Amino acid sequence: MPTSKDVAQAAGVAQSTVSYVLSGKRPISEKTRKKVEAAIEQLTYQPNAGARALASRKTRVIGLVIPFIPELEMGSIMEFVSVIASTARQYDHDILLVTDDEGAAGLGRVVGQQICDGLILMQVEDEDERLPVARGLNVPVVLIGIPRDPSGLVCIDADFEMAGEHCVRDLAAAGHSVISVIDWQPAVMDRHVNYVDRFLHGTDVAAEALGVTVLHLPGGTDRATISESVDKALTSTTGKPAFIAPDRTIQDILRRILSSRGLTLGLDVSVIGSASPTLAELQPIPLSTIDLRPAEVSRRAVKIMCQLLDADSHGPHESLELVPTVITHRSSTLRPQ
Amino acid sequence: MPTSKDVAQAAGVAQSTVSYVLSGKRPISEKTRKKVEAAIEQLTYQPNAGARALASRKTRVIGLVIPFIPELEMGSIMEFVSVIASTARQYDHDILLVTDDEGAAGLGRVVGQQICDGLILMQVEDEDERLPVARGLNVPVVLIGIPRDPSGLVCIDADFEMAGEHCVRDLAAAGHSVISVIDWQPAVMDRHVNYVDRFLHGTDVAAEALGVTVLHLPGGTDRATISESVDKALTSTTGKPAFIAPDRTIQDILRRILSSRGLTLGLDVSVIGSASPTLAELQPIPLSTIDLRPAEVSRRAVKIMCQLLDADSHGPHESLELVPTVITHRSSTLRPQ
DNA sequence: GTGAATCATCGATGCGTATCGACGATGCTG
DNA sequence: CAGCATCGTCGATACGCATCGATGATTCAC
Structure with a gap:
């Protein structure tokens, strides 16, 4: 591997000059710069990361x-x-x-x-x-x-709070007066990441502002838990039910349960989930999503x-x-x- | 940040001795080692990666x-x-x-x-x-x-070839005489990774050895393509159909299509897919899988x-x-x- | 008790770069 | 044209560690 010393020698200048050409921290004449750059190119020189880190105290x-x-x-x-x-x-x-x-x-x-x-x-x-x-x-x-x-x-x-607010706002605008929010799966809840709380808080804020009802229902990766949550949601409203299910695993199960009960998404019931655009489009009924913009x-x-x-x-x-x-x-x- | 020099000073030895204590490349007396280790502990010394890389020519x-x-x-x-x-x-x-x-x-x-x-x-x-x-x-x-x-x-x-062989072997043992292998999704096929070919070759080898038929059918992330593949599979056998679908996206679609045709997995039809154990267990009907052991x-x-x-x-x-x-x-x- | 062999440690050097001070060359002012 | 600032380059040094050769301290054999 060539070093900056080799480059200096090939260009007929001092090693420090090579360094200054590279960093631009001191003025270098056009002529010298060309010579050095040519030498760098010819030797395919690349600065040694270790040495650079040692001297500059920056590893990049x-x-x-x-x-x-x-x-x-x-x-x-x-x-x-x-x-x-x-x-x-x-x-x-x-x-x-x-x-x-x-x-x-x-x-x-x-x-x-x-x-x-x-x-x-x-x-x-x-x-x-x-x-x-x-x-x-x-x-x-x-x-x-x-x-x-x-x-x-x-x-x-x-902005999970904004996300929650936005979901409720849009569902309310679509005519839903009772909106069910399904929790993330237990494994996520157990990690105590507070985006869950922020999201739920957002839904509450919007609910209060708009005068609609928001139900918080437990999620789970088993069919039974979600099935139960769906039951609660259905009995809590006389209108068409609406679900917000930001957890990807859960939204899959939710969709199956709803369809097995004869409810058609976008017609009898609203569901907002979370998925990449491609994945969302891929569904039998393309899924409305909240994009958390990773x-x-x-x-x-x-x-x-x-x-x-x-x-x-x-x-x-x-x-x-x-x-x-x-x-x-x-x-x-x-x-x- | 303390350096090995600081450690040496604190322990009352030379810097090189500290280095040898750390690397073990030369014998060090028990007494000296203790002193150095105590100093390292007390100063919470950690060797500088850049310097180490520069001197040893190894970055780890x-x-x-x-x-x-x-x-x-x-x-x-x-x-x-x-x-x-x-x-x-x-x-x-x-x-x-x-x-x-x-x-x-x-x-x-x-x-x-x-x-x-x-x-x-x-x-x-x-x-x-x-x-x-x-x-x-x-x-x-x-x-x-x-x-x-x-x-x-x-x-x-x-070992994708072994995987293909194994899938066919097990399905044949379960009584299937015609086995359909659904390709990976086009995006994967387009990348020209040859594990696809190796897998398919494995299925052919097993088919020949066992005297069963293997159909290679196109995959896709749209329902239509897979629906068509399912049709072909169903009309190609008088017995119960069997599917191998190693692509995760595809196996999801496949399962939906089969169930919409009234076919029950494990009863009317066999499906081998690919998924982590947790995910496989999570399905309404737990999925038999080929584990590629990432x-x-x-x-x-x-x-x-x-x-x-x-x-x-x-x-x-x-x-x-x-x-x-x-x-x-x-x-x-x-x-x- | 003398020489050789082994052991434990030290001092010095090099790894490749960044950076500082110095110095000659050049341009400018009056 | 003297004096001074600016520009462009060089040489030297430091960064923190690994490693080699050297040296003093022990041990052992005879």
């Missing part, structure tokens, strides 16, 4: 702490990961994976060894055990999700991180950013009256 | 090249990623994400900058454009998937990589490892007669 690597919960929303997590990695490259950074099975100690490790300049935490829980560690690190940390106490932390997440959340998380890294004022930052959600009405909801 | 980081194909098998990819990251830690390595949207150039970058010691490529296609680049790199490369020409490369994948494939990929890194004989390695697949019969297949 961001640690991404992913949950190690097999089976739970794998696809959804991957969408974050993929977009985060891709966006990081746009800011000339790379992503190092830190799995949660190392526990909070993993954060201390990658920061302590100075493998990365900052951390993005995914799937932040209400009382996340990683937070005390995160607060003690002298590197920027960006959370995806909002803990109970976000003080002194930089958080970003989808890609946009991911992009912004990386952007915020890179801004923090550029500023590198290591003081205690604090901010909270909510990404607007978007409802797309397909065929599973009644038309607004 | 493995690059993981993930496909940047939104929407396609996200969940499945995440299972690989998660297990790979976690396994890498067991070998005291970390994982750097390299997204495919950088193209093959991304490989050259991370290796050229010496950010990582080796590469694991996921979703390797038949004529993968990354392969020429990979062959030219002087670092170990492990492929998950098998290209058309695997010469000079280290590959690992699930976790095991991931673990072995990392293991192979770490062995190559340890050996670090940078000669041209070549190997091909196939991971046995496992069929689990639940309720969607007829009992063997």
